[in-house]
Amino acid sequence: xxxxxxxxxxxxxxxxxxxxxxxxxxxxxxxxxxxxxxxxxxxxxxxxxxxxxxxxxxxxxxxxxxxxxxxxxxxxxxxxxxxxxxxxxxxxxxxxxxxxxxxxxxxxxxxxxxxxxxxxxxxxxxxxxxxxxxxxxxxxxxxxxxxxxxxxxxxxxxxxxxxxxxxxxxxxx
Amino acid sequence: xxxxxxxxxxxxxxxxxxxxxxxxxxxxxxxxxxxxxxxxxxxxxxxxxxxxxxxxxxxxxxxxxxxxxxxxxxxxxxxxxxxxxxxxxxxxxxxxxxxxxxxxxxxxxxxxxxxxxxxxxxxxxxxxxxxxxxxxxxxxxxxxxxxxxxxxxxxxxxxxxxxxxxxxxxxxxxxxxxxxxxxxxxxxxxxxxxxxxxxxxxxxxxxxxxxxxxxxxxxxxxxxxxxxxxxxxxxxxxxxxxxxxxxxxxxxxxxxxxxxxxxxxxxxxxxxxxxxxxxxxxxxxxxxxxxxxxxxxxxxxxxxxxxxxxxxxxxxxxxxxxxxxxxxxxxxxxxxxxxxxxxxxxxxxxxxxxxxxxxxxxxxxxxxxxxxxxxxxxxxxxxxxxxxxxxxxxxxxxxxxxxxxxxxxxxxxxxxxxxxxxxxxxxxxxxxxxxxxxxxxxxxxxxxxxxxxx
Numbered sequence: 085x086x087x088x089x090x091x092x093x094x095x096x097x098x099x100x101x102x103x104x105x106x107x108x109x110x111x112x113x114x115x116x117x118x119x120x121x122x123x124x125x126x127x128x129x130x131x132x133x134x135x136x137x138x139x140x141x142x143x144x145x146x147x148x149x150x151x152x153x154x155x156x157x158x159x160x161x162x163x164x165x166x167x168x169x170x171x172x173x174x175x176x177x178x179x180x181x182x183x184x185x186x187x188x189x190x191x192x193x194x195x196x197x198x199x200x201x202x203x204x205x206x207x208x209x210x211x212x213x214x215x216x217x218x219x220x221x222x223x224x225x226x227x228x229x230x231x232x233x234x235x236x237x238x239x240x241x242x243x244x245x246x247x248x249x250x251x252x253x254x255x256x257x
Numbered sequence: 258x259x260x261x262x263x264x265x266x267x268x269x270x271x272x273x274x275x276x277x278x279x280x281x282x283x284x285x286x287x288x289x290x291x292x293x294x295x296x297x298x299x300x301x302x303x304x305x306x307x308x309x310x311x312x313x314x315x316x317x318x319x320x321x322x323x324x325x326x327x328x329x330x331x332x333x334x335x336x337x338x339x340x341x342x343x344x345x346x347x348x349x350x351x352x353x354x355x356x357x358x359x360x361x362x363x364x365x366x367x368x369x370x371x372x373x374x375x376x377x378x379x380x381x382x383x384x385x386x387x388x389x390x391x392x393x394x395x396x397x398x399x400x401x402x403x404x405x406x407x408x409x410x411x412x413x414x415x416x417x418x419x420x421x422x423x424x425x426x427x428x429x430x431x432x433x434x435x436x437x438x439x440x441x442x443x444x445x446x447x448x449x450x451x452x453x454x455x456x457x458x459x460x461x462x463x464x465x466x467x468x469x470x471x472x473x474x475x476x477x478x479x480x481x482x483x484x485x486x487x488x489x490x491x492x493x494x495x496x497x498x499x500x501x502x503x504x505x506x507x508x509x510x511x512x513x514x515x516x517x518x519x520x521x522x523x524x525x526x527x528x529x530x531x532x533x534x535x536x537x538x539x540x541x542x543x544x545x546x547x548x549x550x551x552x553x554x555x556x557x558x559x560x561x562x563x564x565x566x567x568x569x570x571x572x573x574x575x576x577x578x579x580x581x582x583x584x585x586x587x588x589x590x591x592x593x594x595x596x597x598x599x600x601x602x603x604x605x606x607x608x609x610x611x612x613x614x615x616x617x618x619x620x621x622x623x624x625x626x627x628x629x630x631x632x633x634x635x636x637x638x639x640x641x642x643x644x645x646x647x648x649x650x651x652x653x654x655x656x657x658x659x660x661x662x663x664x665x666x667x668x669x670x671x672x673x674x675x676x677x678x679x680x681x682x683x684x685x686x687x688x689x690x691x692x693x694x695x696x697x698x699x700x701x702x703x704x705x706x707x708x709x710x711x
């Protein structure tokens with residue numbers, strides 16, 4: 085089941101605004117595997133090819149009054165999701181309590197930052213972070229410390245999104 | 258599970274390669290082979306193989322064992338083969354060099370030395386190819402960088418096979434018609450597959466990934482990068498066809514210019530890509546390894562221009578020594594020395610501080626090195642290589658030996674810096690945290706069990 089984030093652009097259009105920017109920033113904030121549910125007063129035809137390039141297919145549903153609900157669904161094969169071996173059903177994880185943008189940090193600083201953040205949190209809490217690289221050296225360290233993780237590149241292939249679920253407290257070394 | 262960790266034997270490969278670099282450079286400075294003796298003298302072959310196989314070859318093997326799992330985001334295939342491969346490679350190289358010394362008349366006996374050495378080397382490189390190739394094949398997707406490394410592996414196999422064939426022929430132990438016809442024209446192919454097909458092409462692939470990572474530059478699959486890949490692939494394929502033609506007795510030696518020109522074109526487009534990556538970087542101040550990489554790519558561009566110039570003026574054969582020296586020491590060695598400086602610091606940092614990251618303050622990776630000292634040695638090295646190439650072009654043998662001596666001193670200085678990084682020499686530990694300065698083993702693998710660190 086795809087989890088959807090909802091964006092209603094009808095108020096923006098009613099007030100004469102341009103919703104494109106809002107839609108794109110909503111897309112960038114999507115978590116791995118998450119879809120976007122868009123409510124619009126018309127059929128947003130130009131958006132379909134834009135979203136297709138970003139790795140989303142769509143389902144269209146006409147609402148009453150000529151309005152439309154569009155569900156943009158991530159195409160799974162475009163960006164395979166990396167999952168830690170013990171990450172059972174990430175769909176059921178709680179919403180992230182921390183959002184981190186680590187795209188501008190020099191490697192390996194993002195790794196230090198994420199591990200330090202995980203130490204500060206309670207077991208079961210979830211971190212969401214965006215990085216500019218796939219953190220391959222972080223995975224074994226997370227697994228070693230009992231944290232679970234799931235991550236993938238966004239459809240443009242330039243940003244890596246990761247969710248980490250903090251594991252049970254280990255005795256400090 | 259995706260992810261990569263420290264490759265246990267990589268630092269042993271690095272240590273062995275530095276020993277062979279210094280050994281080869283001492284011999285160059287001492288006037289053991291070229292340019293005091295002819296390029297094709299057995300003494301020169303000793304130095305060429307110490308540098309090409311011992312220094313660059315072992316270094317590339319060690320670096321790929323660490324790097325390919327990162328590239329493929331999957332653990333190394335058959336990691337247990339790394340140690341036997343290194344033993345085979347070192348033993349093979351030493352026997353091979355003894356075989357060349359026999360050709361030079363230093364040793365009377367042992368026609369079997371050359372083929373025995375070549376057999377062990379081929380076996381060692383075969384194990385490496387299996388590990389790297391197996392890891393690449395296990396990856397879910399083949400990135401462009403991985404494709405370069407894959408093409409490089411094919412060339413490594415071709416280099417080893419040709420070398421093995423020459424060793425049989427030169428030993429005089431066998432009398433095979435194909436080998437007689439292969440040897441005269443095949444030497445340049447052997448060098449081409451080794452220096453260009455394997456090492457330069459792997460260096461292209463690794464550079465695309467590492468440069469974007471160290472410079473915080475967008476990692477895009479550019480059309481020009483695909484062009485580089487297509488050019489090197491056709492260059493390697495052309496060289497393969499020529500090798501087959503030679504062994505069937507066709508006179509194809511002159512057509513070696515085709516793969517060289519294709520590779521030169523690939524090198525120029527690669528230079529353009531590197532310039533693009535540097536221009537698009539987010540990190541404004543360049544670290545030492547990014548400076549040396551830029552200089553190495555500059556040396557590659559100079560080498561391509563020099564080769565075209567020599568080709569057009571008909572002097573390629575007379576000046577081939579200077580050109581190969583520039584490619585070996587200016588492009589490949591400088592690039593690898595710079596990355597070695599960075600990779601050793603990162604691996605040491607991860608090994609020492611990985612288990613406690615986030616739990617207590619740890620030094621930054623940059624605090625494991627002293628860039629001002631490192632850069633002094635690198636600048637000495639660059640000036641020495643430039644002087645050596647000019648001396649070779651002018652035929653000034655004594656000046657070349659002085660330059661080679663300076664280069665040796667720079668290599669020793671850099672090796673000492675690497676040892677200091679491993680010893681955490683530059684890390685200032687707090688009084689209350691003595692364990693912050695417990696260095697890992699110098700070049701042998703640490704304990705397998707992470708729990709023993711805790």
